[in-house]
Amino acid sequence: MDQYILDNVDRFHKLVQRWKPQPASKQRSSAQGSTESNPNMIVAARLRVLLKEELDLGLPQAVFPRPSAPGVLDIHELKRPVRGLAELRSADFRVDRAYGPDSTTEEIYTDIVKPLVPWAQNGGIGTLFAYGQTGSGKTYTVSRLEKMVADELLGGDHSEKRTITMAMLELAGNAAYGKRFWHSTILTNLLNKRGPVSIREDAFGVIQLSGALEHRVSTTSEMLSFIETATALRRTEATEKNDASSRSHAICRIRIQQKPDAPDDDADGMLYLVDLAGSEAARDTTNHDAQRMRETREINASLSVLKDCIRGKAEADTAAADASSKRKPHVPFRQTPLTKILKHVFDPAALRNCKTVVIACVNPCILDSVPSRNTLRYAETLRVIVPKVVEIKYDAKVPRTWDNKQLRSWVRSNSGSPPVDASLLAPSETGIQLLRLDPSEFQDRCVQTPGVTAQQAMLFYNKVWEMHIDSQRNRQLPSKSKSKAVVVPTAGSRPTAASDALEQGSSRDISTGASSIHFKERIRPGMVVSWSPPPELAETLSDSKAFALILCPASAAGPHARDYQGSPVQAEPGQNGGDSASYLCALVMAKTHSETYEMNLWRQVVVQVGQMTGEVILKYDTAARSWLNHDSDVD
Ligand SMILES: Nc1ncnc2c1ncn2[C@@H]1O[C@H](COP(=O)(O)OP(=O)(O)OP(=O)(O)O)[C@@H](O)[C@H]1O
Incomplete structure (x- = not known):
């Protein structure tokens, strides 16, 4: 097929010139009718430049960002018909940001990676993944981004004096080390002569990496020298597409301690910069021996679980933000060591705020159209669209419309004497979430306020519910009359006791006149x-x-x-x-x-x-x- 493409390069150019873009396909993922992507989960695609050897062969570019539609990429392939001339087969994919070969790493950094730094400095968790086929530019992109992050964190006057530590880890399948048992993986510390690191979950459900020594860094050059040491130690192998292909996931973990005056319970901010092992298409593995085949299988399997986790977490966040949603997407983060290490990013029960950026690296050369299509399909499925939020209008008589502030103020003035401490009853809940509380949980929270008795708590619970029921009934009555035959009252008529009783x-x-007897x-x-x-x-x-x-x-x-x-x-x-x-x-x-x-x-x-x-x-x-x-x- 490669020879067929090489023979038809001129025709390919002509077909692409004649090609007219169709309106971009609708999002192939769930949330329909909405266009807003998740602000905490950005999926970008970067097309690398064509390399010298590709240009020397006269291979054309086959993937293009569409100028008229930001985020849309068109990919062209040559199709060999049974009879006649080569035909063009095109597809489009949509991500949040698409960067062509002319876009610089600085541009990508400023656009989507830089915001992760202040996010982590303020106690959040920022994660960057670079995903893509082997030789598509992941290591090129991540290593440059790491330098820019180092400069952002430690360059300038660095006057805030936060303590910054870092660890560089490598995660590879056993097969990568020639071991027989391919189902387990080896995690090593690249800054400690590849010392083994084990993943343990403590009694509080927090993942601990024993052996992952953290190095304190205070200058940009110090951080860069650690990154260089780690990169030099990283395991590489020649693949069909890359002479020095990384056959492991590299995780750069940067911990940013809070300012000295921050409250004790303020967690450290974290930045994870993950250069994933390159996926390999089946046709590129034909020359692999059994061990390399196992290695490729391990990498592809772990990337597949990673995809499920990224998407599952984004869906879980979207469901949590939508008060009416009862969906609980499954996030299989325990399935692979990589996703287990990043448990606090993927676990829907985790309370930390996370921002994630995925850069899908794509080799735009025509010979790689098939793997590039797979990479873009992978990236597209990670994109979770935020459903259109129906704005709930505040109504003082309808508890389901109250946000936490409105709820707290109502609790303070309506919970009896002494008033129930609203911060104990509803630390973060909205009206609708309070109504979902179990009665015993509601009462337990009320009696935490000194002086509030169980009976007062019970009466208050009843009061909230009565109000809710009344508000629901008032909402239902008009719609009820719509579906029923409407009795048009005659002038001066009013509902009688009898009709009221019957209806x-x-x-x-x-009986008429009963009230007078x-x-x-x-x-x-x-x-x-x-x-x-x-x-x-x-x-x-x-x-x-x-x-x-x-x-x-x-x-x-x-x-x-x-x-x-x-x-x-x-x-x-x-x-x-x-x-x-x-x-x-x-x-x-x-x-x-x-x-x-x-x-x-x-x-x-x-x-x-x-x-x-x-x-x-x-x-x-x-x-x-x-x-x-x-x-x-x-x-
Ligand atoms: N944007 C770019 N500009 C110039 N050269 C690039 C760019 N992206 C990648 N390259 C070059 O392409 C080659 C492959 O890149 P790189 O090693 O980063 O790929 P990779 O995706 O990390 O591969 P693997 O998964 O096999 O490790 C390198 O020689 C790199 O210098």
């Missing part, structure tokens, strides 16, 4: 009353408010009917009228949320009219799945 599920008497005169099955239980019964009822649902006159109950304490229900003769008349009733019990009730039809009691104190109007609330005390007509 809403209420215990209100539906004293409740004792119109006792009926289905009415809910408040009553004063006798002391012996009051003790067994946990709730101070005793409500009962009237079932039937006690005289109508069968001869074998018993109340919930086992006493006969039937009325004694002579108790048929006035205050001495008695009714079989079901207990209405308060639920954990205050002012919400449930009917206990199986807990029946006999209530005399004289014990009844008023009618209670209960309404069924579908959102709370409970009866709410809507109105009381207490005597």
Whole structure:
């Protein structure tokens, strides 16, 4: 095929000149309808210049950044048809930034790498990966970027006097060292004569690298000399594409200690500059012996896991930022030593702030169109688009719209006396996140405030929920009326008690004029009353408010009917009228949320009219799945 391409170089030039770009393909990844890329995860592509030997052979460039569409790269390949002349096959890929052969490393540094330095100086974790086919310019790019980072960190007056330490590590498969067991890897310290480094996770889940000595650096030249020593020691091998190809991942770890006056719990900032081992296309491995084949497999496998981790973490960050998302993307960071070392970058449970930059290095020569296409496809899949954020408008009556500041101020003025310490209840939560808290967790946080009792905590929890339920109900009502047949009220009409009772599920008497008659005169099955239980019964009822649902006159109950304490229900003769008349009733019990009730039809009691104190109007609330005390007509 290579010879076929060489024979058709002129035709390739003509076809490319005639080629008209199509609108760039839509993002082939998940989030549709959005164009914003993740600001904490930048994926760039760098096309290296054509090398002298490629130019000498007259090989043309086949990958081009599209000038009219920033971030889009077009790649052309020559296709050999069964019959006739060579045809052009083109594809486009989209990344966040595309740099052509004319772009300098300085330009790339200023654009996407430089912001990682102040980020790490302020306690964040900045990571740079250079990925690409062997011979595509990864080491060239990373080594120059390392120098610029060194200059940024330690050049100038360096007056802030942060302590900076660095370690240079190399991670290679066993096969790279001629070992038989290809599934394990060897991590060595390049600044300590390749001393072995082991990866351990401590009891707090923090990865510790024992053997990775950290060297303190105070000048740019000191840092550069460490980088040079490490680079010279790095394991290289001649590949089809590169005479001195790195067959290992090189990790430059720079730790930036916080300023001396920073609080003790401020973590050190970290910068990881990772020059990944080059991937090799299958056709470039035809001359490899078994050991080199194993090595290539190891490298490709670890790069594949790295891709899953970078993408998984970006998706996890996007899901975490979207309060309505319940997705929990899997990040397989434990699968390879490289991703395990970078656990705090990839673990979705890690609390550190991370910024990641991936530079996909591409050899634009026509002979490498296939691996270049694979590299760009790899880069494109790393790009996670941030879904369009639906702005939630603040509403003082709707807890789901509150941010942490609004929530805290509401907690301070509505949590009773003493007020619940809002910073203990909601250190970072928004309204919606507070509503997701388990009731016991909510109450545990409340009682951490000195003086706040468990009962106050419970009442406050109920209050938050009531407010939420009310706000949801108010939101639902208008949309409900849309889907139902609309009853157009006639002039002057207003909802009657009967229609209200029938539509809403209420215990209100539906007969007209009922409200003008004293409740004792119109006792009926289905009415809910408040009553004063006798002391012996009051003790067994946990709730101070005793409500009962009237079932039937006690005289109508069968001869074998018993109340919930086992006493006969039937009325004694002579108790048929006035205050001495008695009714079989079901207990209405308060639920954990205050002012919400449930009917206990199986807990029946006999209530005399004289014990009844008023009618209670209960309404069924579908959102709370409970009866709410809507109105009381207490005597
Ligand atoms: N932007 C560039 N300008 C000039 N020369 C470059 C550029 N990028 C790479 N090169 C040259 O290309 C060759 C291969 O580059 P390099 O060793 O960086 O590739 P690599 O991707 O690290 O390869 P491997 O994965 O095999 O280690 C080197 O000779 C390097 O000097």
